[in-house]
Every structure is written in structure tokens, then in C-alpha cells.
Amino acid sequence: MNRISNTDSNFFESVYQVVRLVPYGRVTTYGAIARYLGSPQSSRMVGWALNGSQHLQEWVPAHRVVNRNGELTGKIHFPGNNTMQQLLESEGIVVEDNTVVNFNELLWDPTVEL
DNA sequence: ACGTTGACTTATT
DNA sequence: AAATAAGCCAACG
Numbered sequence: 027m028n029r030i031s032n033t034d035s036n037f038f039e040s041v042y043q044v045v046r047l048v049p050y051g052r053v054t055t056y057g058a059i060a061r062y063l064g065s066p067q068s069s070r071m072v073g074w075a076l077n078g079s080q081h082l083q084e085w086v087p088a089h090r091v092v093n094r095n096g097e098l099t100g101k102i103h104f105p106g107n108n109t110m111q112q113l114l115e116s117e118g119i120v121v122e123d124n125t126v127v128n129f130n131e132l133l134w135d136p137t138v139e140l
Numbered sequence: 141a142c143g144t145t146g147a148c149t150t151a152t153t
Numbered sequence: 154a155a156a157t158a159a160g161c162c163a164a165c166g
Binding site: 037038060065066067068069070071074075 | 159160161162163164
């Protein structure tokens with residue numbers, strides 16, 4: 027059925043799926059996910075999808091998704107002040123000044139890894 | 141119903 | 154190199 031069809035909410039679900047595949051202690055970017063889904067310019071929708079993922083029952087490691095600069099741009103949408111950073115640090119990721127250190131090494135790109 | 145906003149990124153000036 | 158424009162498209166007011 028579907029098969030990569032647009033005009034469906036599959037985009038959002040696909041985002042959740044991909045984010046769940048991010049390995050422990052690694053991070054990915056909005057653009058990488060968007061590109062993997064076939065819409066390299068829909069990176070904003072990835073963020074919006076993740077916004078909805080928060081009240082999903084499924085565990086979606088949204089804290090492992092940062093922008094292409096490695097900055098924790100989405101942390102403001104987490105409960106508390108730096109919940110996102112704390113979660114990342116609890117996985118061994120070093121965060122400094124809202125930016126993931128060694129981001130380039132920790133980056134997990136689905137178009138490359140899959 | 142129309143206009144604005146937004147967890148972004150790439151291209152152009 | 155730095156600033157501005159544009160593209161994406163769903164949700165909110």
C-alpha cells in the first residue's frame with residue numbers, strides 16, 4: 027500500500043520512525059531526515075512532527091535531533107529549561123553553549139547509515 | 141477564510 | 154564572509 031506517498035500523514039510517522047532509529051549517543055539533523063524522506067526542503071515539517079511526537083505514547087528521542095549546526099534549537103520546546111541538554115549529556119554527548127561537541131562525529135545521517 | 145508563524149536549509153546577493 | 158530571499162507546508166489566530 028502507500029509506498030512513499032505524499033498527501034498523507036505518513037511524513038510525520040516516517041519522521042518518528044527514523045528518529046527512533048537514531049542510535050544511543052548519536053544525533054541527527056532535521057535536514058538529514060527531510061532529505062531521507064524525499065523532501066529536502068521540508069525540514070520545518072520535521073520539527074513540527076517532532077513537536078507532536080512529544081505527546082505520543084511511543085518514545086521518540088527528539089532530543090537527538092538538532093539543526094545542521096549541531097545547535098539545540100528545539101530545546102525551548104522541551105519541558106523545563108534545559109531538559110534536552112540534560113538528556114543528551116545523560117547519553118554521553120557533550121553539549122556546550124547549546125551546541126553538540128564533536129557533532130560531526132556523532133552525526134547519524136539516515137541517508138548514509140541506511 | 142486569509143495571513144502569520146515556525147524544533148530548518150539552501151541559494152542568491 | 155555575512156546578510157537577505159526563498160522554498161516547504163501544517164497549524165494557529
